[in-house]
Amino acid sequence: MMSPIGVILLLCFSLTSAELRDSTVSGNSPRNCYSCEGINCQRTSRQNVTVTCTDLLDICVTAYDDFMVTERGCLLELSLASKAKCNAGDKQCQKCNGELCNNLGRIDFQCIQCDGSENSDCNTGGSSVSPSQCAAPTSSNSYCYVKVEGTNLQRGCALSVKEQQTCLNDTACSLCLPENADVSSACNNYNLEYSKSGAAQGQQLFVPLIGVVSLLALRVLQ
Secondary structure (H helix, E strand, O other), X not given: OOOHHHHHHHHHHOOOHHHOOOOOOOOXXXXXXXXXXXXXXHOHHHOOOEEEOOOOOOOXXXXXXXXXXXXXXXXXXXXXXXXHHHHOOOOOEEEEOOOOOOOEOOOOOEEOOEEOOOOHHHHOOOOOOOOEEOEOOOOOOXXXXXXXXXXXXXXXXXXXXXXXXXXXXXXOEEEEOHHHOOOOOOXXXXXXXXXXXXXXXXXXXXXXHHHHHHHHHOHHHO
């Protein structure tokens, strides 16, 4: 039977390139990881809570229920349910080998993130701008957005209930679900109609009713 140290070494070496983070790690002290469990993972006031791992070989982990963050911390100190996801190689567990590296959403929560005032390709949509992984959301649902900002379009990740509600109430902003994206791009690769004056002419909404209900239910957490 493999020793506990052997198991941890195997986990470390099995990290994919997407799970490795460019951050400095001390060779003689344990890693620090972002930490939360349950409903605290959705509280914006708890996003910067950290924990120091007790083992030099331990790594940082984020566990999800669908796209919602359910636990963050050190691998060896996770709940049994989260450990089971990690041991099974489930995409609802994301490991990383750096310092304070577990601050991202699920590996497939990717949106185009750009501002048309800085990158003109952002105004054209399509595959002109590559999507990138979003930060860890504080809402139970994960969305990408497109919105009109002046005479340009802005695209990004809607991570909090407040951001999502603001977009829903704005006729110049549109949300979409990341799982509805095609394999070559993100779901927010479409364009909103807008004039040179920045006035929106229409809006596309891709938010299912259950998502709207969830947004309203989570207002008390903010």
